[in-house]
Amino acid sequence: MAEEVSSQMNSLSISETNPSSSATISLVSGDDIVFKVEPTIAKEMETVQSFIDETDGKITTIPLPNISSHDLPYVIEYCEKSIAGKITKEFEAEFVKKLNNEEVKELFLAANYLNIKKLLDFLSQVIADRIANKSVEYVRRYFGIENDFTPEEEAKLREELAWTFTGVDPDDEDEN
Amino acid sequence: MAKSVSEKVRNYIPDDLAFSILSKLPLKSLKRFGCVNKTWSVLFENPNFMIMFRNNFTSIPHSYYNDTSIILHQIVCNHNRTYVSFTLDSLSGERFENKVKLDFPNPFQQEDPGFCVLVSGSINGILCLYDSDDAIVLWNPATEEFKVIPPSPVESLPPYQAIIKFIHGFGYDPFSDDYKIIRNVGFVPITDDDDDDDALPLPPDVQWEDVCGDYVPFWEVYSLVCNSWRKVDLVLPACCWQGGNCNNDLLYLDGMCHWLSNYYGDDNEEYVVSFDLTNEVCFTTIIPTLIPLDIDPNSWVRHALVLLNGSIASILSYTTTFHISILGKLGVKESWTKIFVVGPLSDDIKYCIGAGKNGDIFFAKEDGGDPICFDLCTQMIEELDGVKGAHNSKIIIYKESLVSIGARNH
Numbered sequence: 001m002a003e004e005v006s007s008q009m010n011s012l013s014i015s016e017t018n019p020s021s022s023a024t025i026s027l028v029s030g031d032d033i034v035f036k037v038e039p040t041i042a043k044e045m046e047t048v049q050s051f052i053d054e055t056d057g058k059i060t061t062i063p064l065p066n067i068s069s070h071d072l073p074y075v076i077e078y079c080e081k082s083i084a085g086k087i088t089k090e091f092e093a094e095f096v097k098k099l100n101n102e103e104v105k106e107l108f109l110a111a112n113y114l115n116i117k118k119l120l121d122f123l124s125q126v127i128a129d130r131i132a133n134k135s136v137e138y139v140r141r142y143f144g145i146e147n148d149f150t151p152e153e154e155a156k157l158r159e160e161l162a163w164t165f166t167g168v169d170p171d172d173e174d175e176n
Numbered sequence: 177m178a179k180s181v182s183e184k185v186r187n188y189i190p191d192d193l194a195f196s197i198l199s200k201l202p203l204k205s206l207k208r209f210g211c212v213n214k215t216w217s218v219l220f221e222n223p224n225f226m227i228m229f230r231n232n233f234t235s236i237p238h239s240y241y242n243d244t245s246i247i248l249h250q251i252v253c254n255h256n257r258t259y260v261s262f263t264l265d266s267l268s269g270e271r272f273e274n275k276v277k278l279d280f281p282n283p284f285q286q287e288d289p290g291f292c293v294l295v296s297g298s299i300n301g302i303l304c305l306y307d308s309d310d311a312i313v314l315w316n317p318a319t320e321e322f323k324v325i326p327p328s329p330v331e332s333l334p335p336y337q338a339i340i341k342f343i344h345g346f347g348y349d350p351f352s353d354d355y356k357i358i359r360n361v362g363f364v365p366i367t368d369d370d371d372d373d374d375a376l377p378l379p380p381d382v383q384w385e386d387v388c389g390d391y392v393p394f395w396e397v398y399s400l401v402c403n404s405w406r407k408v409d410l411v412l413p414a415c416c417w418q419g420g421n422c423n424n425d426l427l428y429l430d431g432m433c434h435w436l437s438n439y440y441g442d443d444n445e446e447y448v449v450s451f452d453l454t455n456e457v458c459f460t461t462i463i464p465t466l467i468p469l470d471i472d473p474n475s476w477v478r479h480a481l482v483l484l485n486g487s488i489a490s491i492l493s494y495t496t497t498f499h500i501s502i503l504g505k506l507g508v509k510e511s512w513t514k515i516f517v518v519g520p521l522s523d524d525i526k527y528c529i530g531a532g533k534n535g536d537i538f539f540a541k542e543d544g545g546d547p548i549c550f551d552l553c554t555q556m557i558e559e560l561d562g563v564k565g566a567h568n569s570k571i572i573i574y575k576e577s578l579v580s581i582g583a584r585n586h
Contacts, residue, residue, distance in 0.1 A: 147212070
């Protein structure tokens with residue numbers, strides 16, 4: 001894990017050698033890893049951009065306590081593609097292929113925190129597609145929702161909605 | 177290290193974000209998740225959620241429509257119906273302003289060939305055409321290839337009876353890699369009063385009771401691989417034997433043909449009949465007629481069956497208000513869910529003539545007025561540039577393909 005992060009850091013630090021590096025912005029993840037990015041990328045992240053604007057660009061190190069160093073490189077990758085105008089169906093499919101459902105959720109919450117509308121919209125569709133055949137119990141856990149029905153109420157509702165309970169995937173407890 | 181981000185933040189998705197996900201789910205999943213908690217169980221009564229759901233339902237393109245185009249099929253009559261012409265135009269552009277006429281094939285060497293087109297759309301690029309003499313032609317407009325379907329061997333034409341054949345579906349059976357047509361064959365007595373050259377006067381010793389009712393209608397299926405028709409036994413409620421709005425409300429989806437069957441019995445219920453082309457069995461789904469009580473009992477109520485962004489949809493219309501419900505699961509009456517109420521529209525808009533891509537629904541005006549398009553996304557009526565009214569107008573989804581019809585003949 002640590003190696004992965006440092007290799008990503010290396011690839012990012014290469015860009016520091018180019019002349020515009022003086023204007024780079026440092027994004028600090030919740031676990032205190034620093035990611036240097038081009039200012040144009042910050043524009044894709046409304047939360048970051050408004051932070052920069054509020055401080056008249058004097059502060060270029062931005063703490064992002066809600067985002068882990070695991071998620072931040074993905075967010076940066078997506079924003080880079082977006083700036084380059086290279087978000088295609090193929091790229092998006094490849095982008096999420098390697099992520100499990102919990103990782104997609106973390107990234108979705110990160111996109112919400114950073115206010116990246118395009119990524120948020122895309123990931124909400126990914127989550128919808130991935131949970132469409134999941135059980136009610138799985139979805140409660142996934143969304144962190146408490147069941148507020150009495151057992152009788154829930155049983156009655158399940159009976160009324162019996163037609164919706166066909167073709168439901170079995171829960172995979174190992175997935176996280 | 178990543179665990180330093182608080183577990184609570186990581187595990188909980190706030191309601192507004194959850195709703196943005198839920199509004200992109202298929203109907204069946206969304207209904208099932210009504211069991212998650214109380215808030216989610218009443219999502220369909222939540223106006224804000226429904227705005228998101230409707231918007232996604234009409235704006236997220238279904239793969240069914242990839243590379244498809246819209247065809248307008250019209251039957252134009254002169255005022256005394258002595259001349260009838262059939263037209264087929266491909267419509268494209270923002271306001272369907274690009275209109276390209278398609279020429280029918282001419283298998284019978286007619287001066288002015290014309291056919292009705294089965295409204296369930298193209299199957300692998302092939303359209304099913306039929307005429308008033310029960311001739312059926314399969315046609316691929318892209319390759320101009322066509323195939324005349326042989327007539328079925330109806331053993332003997334009963335005396336004093338006319339045969340009426342109604343095509344109920346044309347589709348592809350992926351299991352046997354075959355194209356099939358399903359048709360109902362019925363008999364009607366020919367009476368002396370009929371304005372029909374074939375009518376025979378009933379001999380004095382024959383009573384109408386003797387010739388009526390003896391000939392039960394039956395179903396037959398044509399297989400392109402066998403190039404022949406054969407009878408099939410379908411178990412259907414008696415009411416579904418009737419043609420109903422035949423040749424209008426027909427759909428093909430994933431190896432199944434669906435059609436609307438009217439029934440005006442005590443329950444005033446109508447059915448969607450679904451025919452599985454692989455197993456050649458069928459089953460029904462009741463469409464509940466949920467008409468508000470304050471409706472004028474004399475107003476005209478009818479259903480239409482369309483494919484709306486990949487979902488089977490029923491459009492219940494009375495006066496000029498249209499209630500659009502989508503079907504969550506075949507065979508389950510309770511799974512119909514009302515999504516849209518359109519209208520009241522202007523008084524001259526009478527009935528649905530088909531659905532296009534995304535949320536486009538086409539309506540015909542009364543007395544052959546020009547057809548219009550209602551966009552469910554924008555709730556706006558769009559006139560169709562350069563499209564005139566006709567005695568009968570239909571919207572058909574067409575997807576070009578170079579698949580050969582003949583190559584499947586053994």
